[in-house]
Amino acid sequence: MSGFAVYTIGIVVVLVLAAVLCLFRIFRGPTIADRMVGVDIMGILFVGITALTGIIYKLDFLLDVAIVLALISFVATIALAKYLERRTLDD
Amino acid sequence: MIDSTSLTAIADTATQVAAIAGMNLSTLDIIGYIVIAVGVLFDLLGAIGLVRLPDVYNRLQSATKSVTLGTLGIMIGILIVEGFTSIGIKAIICGVFLLLTAPVSAHALSRGSLRFGAKMWKGTVIDSYGKDKLGGPQIETKEKKDEVA
Amino acid sequence: MRRIILCVLTYGFWLILTLPGGDRLVWIRHVTDWPIYIVGAVVAILAAVFFGGEFTHQPLSFLNPRRWLWAIVYIPVFMWHMLVANLDVAFRVLHPRCPVNPGIVKIHTDLKTDVAKAFLANSITLTPGTMTVDVDGDTLYIHWIDVVKDGTDIEANTKAIAAKFEKYLRRIFE
Numbered sequence: 015m016s017g018f019a020v021y022t023i024g025i026v027v028v029l030v031l032a033a034v035l036c037l038f039r040i041f042r043g044p045t046i047a048d049r050m051v052g053v054d055i056m057g058i059l060f061v062g063i064t065a066l067t068g069i070i071y072k073l074d075f076l077l078d079v080a081i082v083l084a085l086i087s088f089v090a091t092i093a094l095a096k097y098l099e100r101r102t103l104d105d
Numbered sequence: 106m107i108d109s110t111s112l113t114a115i116a117d118t119a120t121q122v123a124a125i126a127g128m129n130l131s132t133l134d135i136i137g138y139i140v141i142a143v144g145v146l147f148d149l150l151g152a153i154g155l156v157r158l159p160d161v162y163n164r165l166q167s168a169t170k171s172v173t174l175g176t177l178g179i180m181i182g183i184l185i186v187e188g189f190t191s192i193g194i195k196a197i198i199c200g201v202f203l204l205l206t207a208p209v210s211a212h213a214l215s216r217g218s219l220r221f222g223a224k225m226w227k228g229t230v231i232d233s234y235g236k237d238k239l240g241g242p243q244i245e246t247k248e249k250k251d252e253v254a
Numbered sequence: 255m256r257r258i259i260l261c262v263l264t265y266g267f268w269l270i271l272t273l274p275g276g277d278r279l280v281w282i283r284h285v286t287d288w289p290i291y292i293v294g295a296v297v298a299i300l301a302a303v304f305f306g307g308e309f310t311h312q313p314l315s316f317l318n319p320r321r322w323l324w325a326i327v328y329i330p331v332f333m334w335h336m337l338v339a340n341l342d343v344a345f346r347v348l349h350p351r352c353p354v355n356p357g358i359v360k361i362h363t364d365l366k367t368d369v370a371k372a373f374l375a376n377s378i379t380l381t382p383g384t385m386t387v388d389v390d391g392d393t394l395y396i397h398w399i400d401v402v403k404d405g406t407d408i409e410a411n412t413k414a415i416a417a418k419f420e421k422y423l424r425r426i427f428e
Contacts (some may be wrong), residue, residue, distance in 0.1 A: 015155075021113075021138065024201050025141065025142065025145050028148075028149055029145055029197065031149065032148050032149045035149075035152035039155050039164070040155055045218075045223045046221075047214070047217070047221060048191060048223075049143045050214060051155065051161060051214060054210055054214060055145065055151065055172050058176055058178075059172065061203065062144075062148060062175070062176045062179045065179060065180060065199060066141070069187060074191050074192045074195070077191075077192055077195035078195065080199050081194075081202065081271075084199055084203055086107075091210040091213065092209070092210065092213050095213035095216070095217035096217065097217075098217035098220070098221045099220045099221065100221070126287055135354075147344075150340070151343070153347050154343060154347040157352055159352070160356075162356065162358075162385070162387075163354055166385045167343045167347060167377065169380075170336075170339050171340055171343050173428055174340050191273035194270060195271070195273075207380075208375070208376040208380055209376070211385060212375065212379060212387065213383075214406075215385060219388075225356070225358075226356065229356050229357050231359060232357065233358050233359055233360045234388060235358070250292070
């Protein structure tokens with residue numbers, strides 16, 4: 015196993031550890047707002063994981079996937095926040 | 106102080122070490138991978154903050170800042186490693202997009218939480234927003250048992 | 255006029271997103287890529303027709319070099335504050351007792367345009383210990399992780415939180 019493989023595996027393991035901490039907050043969170051914060055942060059972490067996978071395997075379409083994931087995560091967070099505010103989605 | 110010749114020497118040494126370890130890397134690659142590693146560490150710090158800090162707003166604050174800079178660091182590292190190819194350019198577009206949208210999500214979530222009625226931690230000093238808009242500060246009075254302080 | 259500029263920007267963005275992949279440093283495209291240009295042009299024109307009304311009202315201010323110069327000056331300042339913010343977060347998170355002293359305070363801004371206010375709010379969110387909760391006209395509500403004194407003095411809060419960005423943003427956006 016080359017040093018580069020060790021490095022990339024280490025980095026992805028650290029990112030997955032961060033995502034697991036977010037999952038802890040999602041399961042534990044006393045209120046629904048805490049869970050939404052966890053979901054938001056986990057979305058951004060997955061964007062980073064996708065982009066890193068893209069350069070490890072030299073697959074450039076994964077960067078497109080990362081951009082779309084960032085977009086969808088943003089829209090989903092806004093929609094959840096509006097739901098939390100008990101409003102309609104049109105403002 | 107570090108001057109440019111010693112920096113070059115450090116970079117050469119790093120390249121030789123990398124070559125011994127079976128990697129075929131240039132100086133720019135090494136800088137890029139170091140930037141990526143720093144970004145990943147900031148991501149981890151943000152996640153730890155998400156677990157340790159006491160209420161929604163503090164968690165949102167630490168997590169948003171750290172994770173945004175961490176992911177931006179990953180993207181900048183990818184740009185440094187790949188150069189201005191299609192991968193690098195898409196990575197930096199993704200990073201700038203995150204930099205613009207992550208604060209907006211944090212803002213929407215915090216306002217939503219306040220309107221929803223999520224109480225602030227008992228050690229909170231002042232709540233101007235609750236006083237002005239919601240009829241009284243939204244600060245909890247006694248500590249709950251399952252708070253991770 | 256606004257629609258034409260929006261169309262050109264959208265088409266440029268499309269060209270960047272559809273850069274051919276692979277190892278070659280490719281800014282040159284193949285002739286067989288022609289469907290990409292056609293589809294991009296159609297989508298850009300449709301976007302300009304439908305969403306041109308949402309675009310900024312003074313598109314020519316994009317071409318003002320002084321604004322771009324101040325924007326380039328602003329980027330390193332902003333990155334520095336962001337790095338300090340993250341070291342601050344790291345200190346608070348790794349400290350055994352999590353030293354936080356939070357609260358929501360009011361600050362007052364002089365910026366007039368909506369874009370400038372939006373950038374001020376985003377900058378405040380990404381810099382040490384502060385997060386924008388709501389914007390109401392000239393007043394911003396800020397969640398501050400380490401309130402100095404009791405946080406009722408609006409002028410002192412403004413000086414501590416927003417003053418370092420306002421002077422740049424005023425030159426960039428107004």
